[in-house]
Amino acid sequence: MKKISNMGLGNLRKQAEPITDNEEEQMWKCGVLGSHNPRLLVNTLIYLNGLHFSLRSGQEHRKLRFKNSQICLLTRIDGTSFLRYKEDVSKTYQGGLKHRKVAPKTVDHYPNSDKNKCHIEIYKKIYGSVSFSGKGRCILSDAP
Numbered sequence: 001m002k003k004i005s006n007m008g009l010g011n012l013r014k015q016a017e018p019i020t021d022n023e024e025e026q027m028w029k030c031g032v033l034g035s036h037n038p039r040l041l042v043n044t045l046i047y048l049n050g051l052h053f054s055l056r057s058g059q060e061h062r063k064l065r066f067k068n069s070q071i072c073l074l075t076r077i078d079g080t081s082f083l084r085y086k087e088d089v090s091k092t093y094q095g096g097l098k099h100r101k102v103a104p105k106t107v108d109h110y111p112n113s114d115k116n117k118c119h120i121e122i123y124k125k126i127y128g129s130v131s132f133s134g135k136g137r138c139i140l141s142d143a144p
Contacts (some may be wrong), residue, residue, distance in 0.1 A: 028117060035116070041126050048119040052109045053085040063088065073123060081120055083109045 019027075027033045033044045046061060049071070055061050064070055072086050087104040112118040 031099055033117075035122055035125055038129070041122065041129075045119075045126055048122065049085075052083075052119055053107050054105075071123070072125070073120070081111065083120055083123060085109070 001074070010040045020124070024033075031040070033040070033047060035044060049055055049062065049064070055064075070088060071083055073081060074084050075081050085105075085107045109119055111120050115121050
């Protein structure tokens with residue numbers, strides 16, 4: 001195994017390739033992203049959350065809470081709505097003795113001029129069509 005590693009074989013790291021602007025535009029045109037049905041709405045929100053709030057791992061996506069949410073819709077004094085993401089705990093926030101003063105990341109996202117692709121508008125649609133069951137589970141209705 002050491003011989004193979006020294007030759008440079010088998011030690012390539014898997015790295016995701018970034019999605020270009022053209023590829024993203026194609027996803028909107030082809031209907032991979034959008035708000036036409038509940039499943040598409042959820043997939044689009046997950047994509048936009050990862051894009052705008054720098055969620056790197058699947059674990060960060062899974063840790064997001066809808067009830068007592070880390071993402072909230074706020075309004076500025078001038079009436080502009082924006083989304084604020086507050087991180088709970090991340091890979092860089094360990095909470096040890098030497099890390100006590102490390103603040104969790106907070107990211108604000110402001111509206112997009114295109115209402116169909118606006119993260120805030122999609123968040124409002126999905127938030128308006130969610131109800132909670134008795135066990136605290138989210139139930140998404142069919143009417144976005």
